[in-house]
Amino acid sequence: MRRVVIIGSGRTGRGMLGQMFYAEGDCDVVFADIDRKLVEALRSQGHFTVEQKDLLTGSSTVTRVEGFRAVDVSRDRSAYIDALVDAEMIATAVFPESFDAVARDLVDMVRARIERKMSAPVAILLGGNYVGLKAHYDKSITSQLSEAERAYFSDFVTLITTKANRKVVFPDSFCEDPLALTGDDKPTLQVDDAFRFAPDWKMPSFFEPVESCELSMIEKIWNENLLHCSLGFMGAYAGCETINQIASDRRAWHLAKYAWFEGRRALELEYGMPMPSEMEVSTTFEKFTGPHLADRISRITRQPIRKLQVNDRFLGPAFLCMKHGIVPYFILHAAAYGFCYTDKDEPQSVQIAEAIRNHGIDSAIEKICNLDLNDKQAHFVKDMLAAAIREIMAGDSKLPLEAC
Missing domain, CATH: 1.10.1040.10 (N-(1-d-carboxylethyl)-l-norvaline Dehydrogenase; domain 2)
Incomplete structure (x- = not known):
């Protein structure tokens, strides 16, 4: 199974990224969040549903997402960093005010990977409504690294800008699943075509590579x-x-x-x-x-x-x-x-x-x-x-x- 960590387990984290990676069928998904109650709810319930709706016709499909893990960024710090270290892909779905906190987490990940002598590449899929997303993260991360750590970061870590544009909201009527989300039926995630895995690396089927996701x-x-x-x-x-x-x-x-x-x-x-x-x-x-x-x-x-x-x-x-x-x-x-x-x-x-x-x-x-x-x-x-x-x-x- 391919380890995927999603930092930020709100509407986009669960309702788009979580649903998409789960639907691939070969991903071990870990949700990470600072919201203690949300993490506990995800652990306790063990599943959530995502409705994808055609906004013109009203037709919809529902996915039940299950089999994931959930970690509290602060209380489960060691398990959280371990999950980042072992991940093939890390996706962020947080507001701009949390960018620098996530960058610090990624710095801790880089140092842990160096300590464990890991040479497997990792892709960090950056999400957030922010112009200059990749430049912000790159500066925030590298400014905290030593010269040797920056060299490792350059060799094994790739920052990938993504465009998560599914409109995800809470259901507007009663739902038995308190963690349920509903959104439009956008089936793909635009990503920068800048991955540095081996030539035979299997790209997730919902990725839509573009030359410049920043545009x-x-x-x-x-x-x-x-x-x-x-x-x-x-x-x-x-x-x-x-x-x-x-x-x-x-x-x-x-x-x-x-x-x-x-x-x-x-x-x-x-x-x-x-x-x-x-x-x-x-x-x-x-x-x-x-x-x-x-x-x-x-x-x-x-x-x-x-x-x-x-x-x-x-x-x-x-x-x-x-x-x-x-x-x-x-x-x-x-x-x-x-x-x-x-x-x-x-x-x-x-x-x-x-x-x-x-x-x-x-x-x-x-x-x-x-x-x-x-x-x-x-x-x-x-x-x-x-x-x-x-x-x-x-x-x-x-x-x-x-x-x-």
Whole structure:
């Protein structure tokens, strides 16, 4: 059996990576997480189910994942590092704030492999909504290694950028399995074609090798996630519970769509990515407004500060637009909705509201978005965001909200 360790056992870790590796039939899967209750639940129950749903037709298939192990990153530290050392592949599915902690775990793995004189290669499949994912991990890991350790890392460890883009949520109706997840039916995982195993190495059947997954990641975050989060912020402002409710509102859909187009035009000019066709737009609209995956607004808008910062969903494509002479009007207007609602159950949303109340809109934007106002483009972004926020708060830009 091929040892696979999945670091991060949440929606993507279980609902995409775990299901895919389990379905291969030849993988010994180990889930690792910092959430003690989740680890204990996985151990106690010993299985979970993943539903894959066609968002256009509603048809679905269900996989029962079982036979795995689960380790607590802190409490089972020795077993966790041993699992990493013995792994053929390690996949990460964590938020950016956990990247450096995972990097430290991988440093411990490298040192343990050196101590045990292991020469088998290992591939680390990096996942996370972050532009520059591989560069971040490479710097974080190698900066902690000695020269000899870096040489070993270079020879036997490969960092592979991946694009995990299955939309995975908790079931929206009662399910007997408390660990169950449901998502769309994306059957493949894009991976950088940079593996360093022997020529006869068997690549998992669901891998889709591409020359540069980093470009796919840029497209995902600065375009796909831009559209998704634009609808999410507007939905939160409007009081909607699910994304299909806000996407059904004509004005909200068009604002999000035009933000999507602005970002895509910049990607076309910078990287040669073509604009979406009318069929793509129509299919995307049908998926977002359909009843088959009622993705909750609270999930889409979690950690709003991270999503409003430079290089993420809104400001990443906004600055790229300005580089190519495009005014990111719709992108920044969609981002402004992230400042105009308060979710009491989301600490970062409360933090945004407090920053506006205590320091004013302009200062809040500078702080929340981490803008360098010595840069003219950053100053322009701040001014446009502030104008949009004031317009929304004054009631001059209210959504019709017929669907919510």
